[in-house]
Each structure stands twice: as structure tokens, then as C-alpha cells.
Amino acid sequence: MKEYFIDLHIHSVLSPCADITMTPGNIINKAIEKDLNIISITDHNSNKNIASAMKIAKNKNIYLIPGIEVQSKEEIHLLSYFSNVNDLNKYSNTIYNNLPNIKNDEDKFGYQIIVNEKDEFIKKEEKLLLNSTNLTIQNLVNLTHKNNGICVPSHIDRSFGLIKNLGFIPEELDISFIEMSLNKSLNYYYETFPYLKKYNFLKNSDSHYLDQIKPTMKVCLPEKLHFEEIFMYFNKHDNFDYLL
Numbered sequence: 001m002k003e004y005f006i007d008l009h010i011h012s013v014l015s016p017c018a019d020i021t022m023t024p025g026n027i028i029n030k031a032i033e034k035d036l037n038i039i040s041i042t043d044h045n046s047n048k049n050i051a052s053a054m055k056i057a058k059n060k061n062i063y064l065i066p067g068i069e070v071q072s073k074e075e076i077h078l079l080s081y082f083s084n085v086n087d088l089n090k091y092s093n094t095i096y097n098n099l100p101n102i103k104n105d106e107d108k109f110g111y112q113i114i115v116n117e118k119d120e121f122i123k124k125e126e127k128l129l130l131n132s133t134n135l136t137i138q139n140l141v142n143l144t145h146k147n148n149g150i151c152v153p154s155h156i157d158r159s160f161g162l163i164k165n166l167g168f169i170p171e172e173l174d175i176s177f178i179e180m181s182l183n184k185s186l187n188y189y190y191e192t193f194p195y196l197k198k199y200n201f202l203k204n205s206d207s208h209y210l211d212q213i214k215p216t217m218k219v220c221l222p223e224k225l226h227f228e229e230i231f232m233y234f235n236k237h238d239n240f241d242y243l244l
Contacts, residue, residue, distance in 0.1 A: 002223050004037040005215035005244075006230075008065065009079060009154070009179065009204030012053070013121075014043040016110035016130055018208045024053035025119030028060055030210045038230065039213075040067035042079055044129045045099055047092040048114045051085055055117035063225045069154060070095050071130075072137040076165050077154035079179060080144040083227035091147040096127070098135050104128040137162070141174055150231050152177040152202055157184075163193065176235065177202055182216065186239055200234045203243045217242045 010027055011018040024041060031039045039062060041053050047068050057064035066088040067081045082088040103126055104112055112125035135143070137153075144151040153162040153169075156178050162169055169178075178199045180189060189196050203216045219233045219242050234242065 001220050004219050006038040006217040007205050008040040010041050010207045012041050012043055012049045013113040014049045016112050021210055023115055023119045024049055025056050028057055030213050034214050036215055038063045040065040042067040042069040045070055045095055046129050047088050052115050052117045071132045072140050075132050076137045076162050077160040078140050079152040079154050080149045082149045087147045098133040100131055102128045152179050154179050155181050201239045216244055
């Protein structure tokens, strides 16, 4: 068994709100520098830097989980993670087709850059990614499960958070995990929202700049990592056991 340090919410240059230095290669190198072992790049409403990131990570001492952060019709952010790029691609294609056909305004929102496996800029995404899809949060959860993924409502009590926007978590929403805000403690959530004790909390950096990337969780797993085992670990342990 081995200790692994984790951060599962990082934005690349494809997200217009991320810094221009947030290329997949720079993200992976910074993660290694910070002693991270498991990360996920989760861009807004798109996965178009994941294939290159996976190729870059393949020859590095790091485990990259294919991921994405999608904005629902209710303006709620949802992280979805997948064991492989094919499942993420199927999910992401549906997301992209349900995004309004509005062109990105780079002066207002920022660049949306796609890179290759050499970390070189190859093109820009023209459709604005900082937008709500036509899919409800229930649609997104169902679609994630349909494509063998795991869904985690992002920063639940911040802007674009499930509790912030709806005021509660619908009972019918089939989720096991929720993401806490980085600057708040688990005790704060337990005291403020006692009903959240039944969920597994994930704590991530939500990095938009390289210096924000850092370990946020620690798990103990076999040396040969498997996607399912990571989330199974969270399910089998108390939140206090793995949150840093």
C-alpha cells in the first residue's frame, strides 16, 4: 500500500477563466512539484484538452483522471469523472451539443485554448464555454451515470453551487459525493448543514493559476491505481480520514 496525494479540480487554458500558463504540461509538472500523485483536469463544459493531457501524463509519475465541470440549466456546476477518455468523450459530446451556440468574446471572457501532446497551442475553441447547458442538474447526473462516471456537485455553498443556487440538495438526486469549499472546514459544514453528514466530501483546489495547485486529500491505495478504488476509498472512510 502507498500514500497518494490528490487534487481533482484543476482548470486548463481551455477554460477562459484560467491563466494562460495553465497548459496541461505545466499543470502536470506543477502537480509533481507539489508532490501530487492523482489529479484531474476539469475544464468548463469541454474535454478538448484531456486527450493531450493524458498523453503528457503517461510518461510522468502521476495518475490523471479524465474529468469535466459542467454548468446546468439552473446554473449549477457539476464535476464528472470517468475511468477512461472514451466515456468522457461520449458525455462531453452531449454537453457540447447542449451548449448555446454563442461565440466567445475573448476580451470579455478570456482565451479558450486547445493544445497538443507537446503542450503547444494548436487552436481556439470558438463557442463560449462559460455558459449554462440546456440540461438540468438531474439530466447531468443521469447522463454521468449512463456513461459510467461519478458526479460531484462543485463547491456546493459558493457561486454556482447546488446549495447556493437551490438552497438544498434534492432527495431524488443520485449522488454520493459533494465538493466543499477549500477555505471552509468540515466542522463548518456539519454544523451549518447537518444533513450533509451522509455524503462523502471532496476537497479540491479549483485551481485557475499554477500556484493554486496543491494536495487537498490523502488516501492509501495499492501501487497499481484503479479509478474505482479511489472513489471506493472515499466511500469506505470517514471524511476526516482523507481531507487535508
